[in-house]
Amino acid sequence: MVNAVNQAEAGSCILSRDETVNYICMVLKGKVAAKGNGINLPLGAGSFLGISDYYIGQYQCDYVA
Secondary structure (H helix, E strand, C coil): CCCCCCCCCCCCEEECCCCECCCCEECCCCCEEEEECCEEEEECCCCEECCCCCCCCECCCEEEC
16 A cells, blocks of 8 residues: 555565565554565664665565564
C-alpha cells in the first residue's frame, strides 16, 4: 500500500532480496532486521528501508520485522 502506515508481524518479510524496488519504507516504531550476505543489521525507528537499493533496482537483502 502506498502512502499508508502498515504494521508487520514479528518475523515477517517486509521486502525480499532480489525483488524489483517498488517501495521505500520508513520504520516508525519497533525494529526491522536487514538480513543477507552474512549480515543481520538491526534498524530502528527513523530508518529507511530500500533507499540504497533504489539505485541498483533490486533489494539487496531481506528486510524482516
